[in-house]
Amino acid sequence: MKTTARIVDPLIGDSYSSNEVIRCMDVNLPWVQRRIEDMPSMISLFYFSIAALFFLWTINLCSSQIAKWLEIKKQEATFSETY
16 A cells, blocks of 8 residues: 555545555556557457456346345245244
8 A cells, every 4th residue: 555655646545445556557557658559459448348347247247146146045044934
């Protein structure tokens, strides 16, 4: 956190994790290269964006399925305790 605190806007305060800062740096670093040949192409940006959206959608879908499963198990446990 000591290293990342030097590059984060002080107005943000402590409402971030150092892992989030490092991840943002990793994602954005290729787009600030000095030589244009070292920068990613627009198509790679497109594919990266699609992959990121798919990943987030998958996590959201899985977490909602897990929540439903846990609710069913909780109801089953309550039902079996009643009888």
